[in-house]
Amino acid sequence: MAILPIIETPDPLLRQISSSVEDVTDETRALVKDMIETMYAAHGIGLAAIQVGVPKRLLVIDLQEPEEEGGEPVKKPMVFINPEILSESEELQVYNEGCLSVPEQYAEVERPERIRARWQDEHGATHEEELDGLLGICLQHEMDHLNGVLFIDHLSRMKRDMLLKKLAKSRKLAA
Numbered sequence: 001m002a003i004l005p006i007i008e009t010p011d012p013l014l015r016q017i018s019s020s021v022e023d024v025t026d027e028t029r030a031l032v033k034d035m036i037e038t039m040y041a042a043h044g045i046g047l048a049a050i051q052v053g054v055p056k057r058l059l060v061i062d063l064q065e066p067e068e069e070g071g072e073p074v075k076k077p078m079v080f081i082n083p084e085i086l087s088e089s090e091e092l093q094v095y096n097e098g099c100l101s102v103p104e105q106y107a108e109v110e111r112p113e114r115i116r117a118r119w120q121d122e123h124g125a126t127h128e129e130e131l132d133g134l135l136g137i138c139l140q141h142e143m144d145h146l147n148g149v150l151f152i153d154h155l156s157r158m159k160r161d162m163l164l165k166k167l168a169k170s171r172k173l174a175a
């Protein structure tokens, strides 16, 4: 297993539209394992393949929520291959989103509160479920990556420019 480098904005790869995974093979499963390890190492709750430079419609999510209040987070990674949104609620919700490809920047994004999604897992089995809460938000955020969209694209030009200025400043300070 390996921790892979995560690419960051403004890398043009992040704007690429990812291609479907034709067959779920051992090679796909090896990439999935590396992506899960990379997500945990970066303290993220999701990661799309394009963020590690692979333009495939594949993403992983683990909200790492404790089983009981105050308990230790339990690792339960979910694998989404060729995910599709079948329907979305009219009701919207707002969440303060972050992105490992836009490091340490957060902003409120409005998205549908519930979605019905279909995807394949790492064994090639198909799932269809209604998802809401943070899982629904995270899946929508990661699926945006598969279409070359970043959470900052959902912001007004003024908010996006302010956030990108803050990012440039923090990179300059860190250099």
Ligand code: K1U
Binding pocket: 043, 044, 045, 046, 047, 048, 095, 096, 097, 098, 099, 100, 101, 137, 138, 141, 142
């Ligand atoms: O870069 C990514 O796509 C992962 C991203 C997922 C995400 C976070 C918040 C809302 C929507 C999607 C992250 O994990 S960034 C890190 C982060 O914001 C976070 C980490 C742990 C708990 C909660 C948020």
Ligand code: ZN
Binding pocket: 098, 099, 100, 101, 141, 142, 145
């Ligand atoms: Zn992201």
